[in-house]
Amino acid sequence: MRTRRVVVSFLPIAVMLIPMIPAVVAPAEEGLWLFNNPPEKLLKDKYQFEATRPWLEHLQRCSVRFNSGGSGSFVSSEGLVLTNHHVGADALQKLSTRERDILTEGFLARTRDQEIKCVDLELNVLVSIEDVTDRVQRAVAAGMAPAKANQSRQAVMAAIEQESLDKTGQRSDVVTLYQGGLYHLYRFQKYTDVRLVFAPEQDIAFFGGDPDNFEYPRFDLDVCLFRVYENDKPLRPAHFLKWDAAGVADGDLVFVSGHPGRTNRQNTLAHLEFLRDRAFPFTLDVLRRREVQLATFSERSRENARRAKDDLFGVANSRKARLGGLAGLQDPAVMSRKAAEEQKLRDAVAADPQVRAACGDPWQDIAQTLRVWDERYVSHQLLERGWAFNCQKFEIARTLVRMAEEDAKPNAERLREYRSSNRDSLRQALFSDAPIYDDLETLGLADSLSLYAERTGMTDPLLQTVLAGKSPRQRAAELVAGSQLQNVQLRKQLADGGQAAVHASSDPLIALARTVDAAARKVRQQYEEQVEEPQRQAYARLADARFRLWGTDTYPDATFTLRLSLGVVKGLTDERGQQVPAWTTLGGAYQRAAEHDNTPPFALPKSWLERKDRLQLDTPFNFICTNDVIGGNSGSPVVNRRGEFVGVIFDGNLTSLVWDFIFTAEQGRSLAVDSRAILEALRNVYRADALADELGR
Template sequence: MRIHWLLAALAIPGITLAAEGMWTLDNLPAKRMQAEYGFTPGGDWVKHVMLGSARIAGGCSASFISKDGLVMTNHHCAAECVEQLSSAQKNYMNDGFMANKREQEVRCPEIELNRLEQIKDVTEQVKSATKGLDGEAFKRAQDAINARLSSECVGSDKDTVRCDVVNLYHGGRYHVYKYHRFQDTRLVWAPERAAAFFGGDPDNFNFPRYDLDISLLRVYENGKPAVIKDYFPFSKNGAQDAEMVFVTGQPGRTQRQLTLSQLATLRDTGLIPRLLQLSELRGVMEQYAKTGPEAARLAEAELFGVENGFKVFKGQLETMLDPALMKKKQEDEAALRRFVASRPDLKTRLGGAWDAIDRVQQAARQLSVPLTMVGRGRGFDSHYFQYARMLVRGADERSKPNGERLPEFTDANTPELEQTLFSTAPVYPDFEKVTLGLSLTKMRESMGADDAFVKQVLGKQAPDQFAAALIDGTKLGDPAVRKALWTGGKDAIASSNDPFIKLALAIDPHARAIRKQFEQDVEAVEQKNSELIAQARFAQQGLDAYPDATFTLRMSYGEVKGWDDAGKKIAPFTTIGGAFERDTGAEPFALPASWHKAKDRLNLAQPFNFVTTNDIIGGNSGSPMINRNGEIVGLIFDGNIHSLGGAFWYDGRINRTVAVHSGAITEMLGKIYGGENLVREMTAH
C-alpha cells in the first residue's frame, strides 16, 4: 500500500504537500499559512502558544490547560507514573486513578515538565569554538562550548531553569533553548487502560480508532499548584471538519536530511537489529506475563513499549526498502550536489562533505554492536545497572571542570539526573532478572562467546546465573543507598561492595573507549560535514526549509480531513457510539465496566477520535491540538500506518495525525469519571 501511494505521489508533477513541516516557532512559514488558510500568526499569538506548550523530559509532549497548573498529556506518556504508583494490591493501570480533591493528587516519582521560554541564536559562538578542528578535538571543543553556554543560561537557578544547546539543520544553526523546569508533577486523572488503549496492538497506528488516551497532571511549586498565565482552555465545540488546526509539540527525531550513506547505515545497523531484538523481547515478556498476576502487571508496560516500537521500526524499514523513496532521495541529493558544483565558491568549501560522510560509514557499521551493547548499555538491561553506571560516572565526572564532563553530567543536566537517581519508584528484582538475563544473552550472542569483554563480564557463569547473583546481592533498589553513594562521591564508590557498582567500575573504561572512538571517528566527522551540507541547503533554499526534529518545540499546521485508502474513503471522525459497537467484551476490544454503567448518560453521537493532515512523529504524543483562538480542540496520541514513514518523508495525501476530540474528553470525564470540577477548570476562559 505504501509503495503504491509513494509511486503515485512521485509521479505527479507539482504535488502540493501543504501541511508538511515541523517548524521552529521562531521561523514559522507565515506566508504559506496565509496563502493556504488566510491566517498569519502574530507575535503575541506565537508567544502565547509557546508558553502554553510543555515537554515531558522523558520523551513526550504536553500542554497547560488551566491557570492552576493543570496539564494534559497522553495516558501512555504518564503510564510510567501510574505504574510506579501502583502495587500488587492497587493496580491503577487497570482500575484508573482520579483525584477528586487537590490533596489527593499524588506526586509522580520521575516526571519533569519543561516549558520553553526563550530561544537564543548561538551559531557563531559554537562554530567559532570548533573552527579548524577535527576528530576528538572537534568533539571536545563542541562539548565544552555547549556546557559553557548552557551553564551561563541556567545561572544560579538550576532548580527551576533548564537550558539546552539545540543543533538544528544538522549543524547549520545552533540555538540555546531556555526552559522553566517543573519537577513536582502530580497525577490527577488517568482512565482505565482498557479505555486508554482500547483496540490494543491490532488498532495501534490504524484508523478508525476509539481511544481515550489521556491523563491529567498538575505542576506544583513551593507545595502549591503553579500559577500559569498562558494556557489553552478547551474549545466549546471542538474540532470541525476541514478546520485549520495547529499542533505544538516535541517531535523526537526525523532523518529527512541525512545523506544516502547515512540512511543505509541506519537501516542496516539500526532498524533491522532493533526489530529482531524487539521480536525476541516480546516473546519473553509474553511468556513471563503468564507466570502470575503480578508478573502480568509488571510485563504489561514493557509489552506496550515493545509492540509500539516494533510497529514503528517495521513501518520505517518498509519505507527505507521502498525503491521509489530511495530514488527520490538520490535525486534530491544529486540536485543539491550539482548546485554546489555549479558555484565555484561553494564547491571549494562544501563539495567534499558528502564523500567525507561516506568514508566514515564503515567505521560506524563496525562499531555498531559494541557501541549499542556496551557503550550505550543495551547489553545490561536493568534499572540497577543504569543506577550503577550513573553513580560511577557521576563520581568521576563531577570532579572535573564543567566544560570537560560528559554532556549528561554537566551542571545544567544535574537536576533531571538526580530526580531519576533518587526516585522512590519501586524496582522489582524478579522482573529485573528476566530483562538483565535476556540482554546479557543477546550481548554474548552478538559479540561472540569468545569475545574478551564478554568473558570479562560473564566469566564461567551463564547470563541468567550472573544476572541473578548480581540482583540478589545489590542494595541499589533503595533510593537512600543511591543518594548516599551519590553524595559520597569517589570515596563512597571506591569502598562500595555492591556487585552492580563493581560491575560498572570494571567495564567503564571499555565502555568509555568505545564511546570515544565513535565520537571522534564517526560522530565528529558527520557533524562537521553535515554543517557544510546545511550551508549548501541554506544557499539553495534560505530558511524556507524546516530542520529535522530534535525533541524540541515545533509547530505543525494542517486541517481536519480523512483520506482515500485504495479507493476507500476514510471519514475523519469516529463517535462514542462507535466504541460501543466495536466492543466485543474480550481484550483488547473490551470497554471498562464504568463505560457500560454510564452509557445511557452519554451523547453517543459525540465525535470521539479524528484525523488531520498535521505532520508529526514520535515524541508528539501528548501534543495539544489547538484552533486559531488558541483553544484545545483535540489531543494527539497517534498517527496512521502511513505516517510511520514520516521519519524520512511526508505525503500530505495519506499521512494522518490521530487525536482525541476535546468534546469527547469533557463528555466522558464528566459523565463516566465524575470529574465535573476538572471539566469546569478546563473550560474556563
C-alpha cells in the same frame, strides 16, 4: 526571497538577500517548524492566517515537555496539564501497587488532597531561545582534528549552558539544529512537583490494543491529567489553553504544538541505507526478543503482568513503529524520491562555484563515517548504550560510577549528561524511589547478557570477565540478588561519597559497571571523534549549502524540542477505495466492542458499559488531520486558529510511520482525541463535572 537568522525568540529577525534557485517542492502540511522561524508566507498565502508573535508566544508557553518522553499542555489557570494516557503511563506504573493498579484501573482525584504526587516526573516549558551559532562555531577552527574539534565544541556548549543556568536559574540546553548548521540555546522552566489528577482505565485509553495500534478508525480516550504545584500550591500559569467545546469541522486549519523526538529527513541516501541495512534490523532483533520475554513473563501471573505492563507496551509499540519505518526504507518509491532530492542538491551545489567551494564533498565524508560506524555499531550499542545490560540497577550503578569520575573533572570536560547544568535532572532520576522488581531485573539482564554472548562470541575476553565463569542466566541472578541499589539512601551515600565511596563499594553491579566502563568509554570516544564529529561537520556544510541556495525558510530535523506543525482536518481513502470520514464517534466504540463480543483488547470498561445511556453517542471521539508529527508528539495539543484546544495527538496511522524519513500527506494522518469526547466522558462516564468545568478556565 529572504533568508532568516534568529537571534532571540520573538524579536525581529535579521534579513539577508541572496540569489535563489527553486527548492524541492514539499507538501503544504510538511514541516516541524521552529517557533522562532514559522512558515509565515505559507500560512498567509494558502490559509490566510497570520501567526502573530503574541499568538506564537502564548502557544509556546502553554506547551509542556514530559522528560519521560512526550508532550502536553496547560489547560487551566490552576496548573492542569493534559497529555496522553500512554505518555503518563510511566508515572502511572510507578504509582501502582499490587493492591491498586492505577495504570490498568484508572484514577480520579475528586478533591485536591486526593491528587497523588508523581515519583520522578519532570515537566519543562520553553521560555526563550537564543542563537549561539557563532560562538559555538568559532570554537572549532578550520582544519582542527575531529577529536580536538569535538572537545572544543563540547567545552563551549558546556560553558554556554552553565553561564545561562547561573544567570537565569533555568534549565539551559544548547540544541543542535540542521545537524550542525545552527546552535540554539533553549531555556526551560522546570517543574518537578507534578500530581496525578485523572487517568481513565487502560481498556478505553488503549481500546483495540496492538491490533488497532497505528490504525484508523480508532476509539481511544488516550488522555491523562496532571496538576503542577509550586511551593505546595497549584501553579497559576500565565498561559494556558482555552477549550473549544464545539470542536473542529472538516477542512479546518489546525496546529500541533509539541516535541517531536527525532527525524532523519536530511540524512544522505547512504545514511538512510545504513539505517535500513544495519541499524534497524539490529534494533528490531533486540525489540522482538524483549517483547517475547516480557509477554512470557506476564503470562505467568496477574502480578507479573502488572509489573511488566508499561515495559511491554513500550517495547511492542517501538517494534511496530520500527517495522513501519523499515518498510518505508525498503520501499523503492521512497528511496527513489530521496535519491532524486539528493541529486537535485548535488546538481545545485555543482552549478554554483561559491557554494561548491564552501561545501566540498560532504556526501563522501558522510559515507566514510558510515564505514567506520559499521565496524563499531554493535559494540557501541551493547556497551555504551547498555543493550548488553538491560537492568535498571545497572543503569543506576553506571550513573554512580560515571558521576563520581566526571565530577573530578572541570565542567567543560565532562560527558554532556554529567555537566552541572543537567545535575538537578540527573539527581532526580537517580534518587527516584520508583519500585524495582528483582524478578523482572533478572529476566532482562539474563537475556541481554545472552544477546551480548551471541553478538561477540563466548570467547570475548570482556564478556568472560563479565560472566565470571557462569551462564548469562546464573550470572544475572547472582548480580541482581547481590545488589542493594534499590535502596535510595544507599545511592545517595554513594553519590555524596564520590570516587572514594564508589571505588570502595562491594555492590556487584557497581563492580560490573566499573569493569565495563573503560571499554564503553573507549567505544563512545571512537564514535564521537570518528563518526559523530565528522558527520556533524559534513552535515553542517550541507545545511550551509541549502541556506545559500534556498534560504532558511525551512525546518530542521526533530530534536525533542518544541515545534509547530500545521494541517487540516481531513478524511482519507482506504486501500479498497472507500472514503473514511475524519471522525469516529463514541457510539462507534460500542459497535466495535460488540463486533468482538466485548473481549480484550476490544473490551470496554465496566464504567462505560454501565453509563452508556448517559452518553451522547454521536459525539466525535477521535479525528484525523494532515499535521506533520512523529514520536514525541504524543500528548501534543491540537489548536484552532484562535489557539484554542480542540484535541490531543495520540498516534499516527501506518502510512505516517515513514515520516521519520519523508513526509507524505496523501494517506498519512495524525490521530487525535477530540475535545468534545473528553468533556462528554468526564461528565457522563466519570461524573467529574468539577474537573470538566475547570478545563480552559
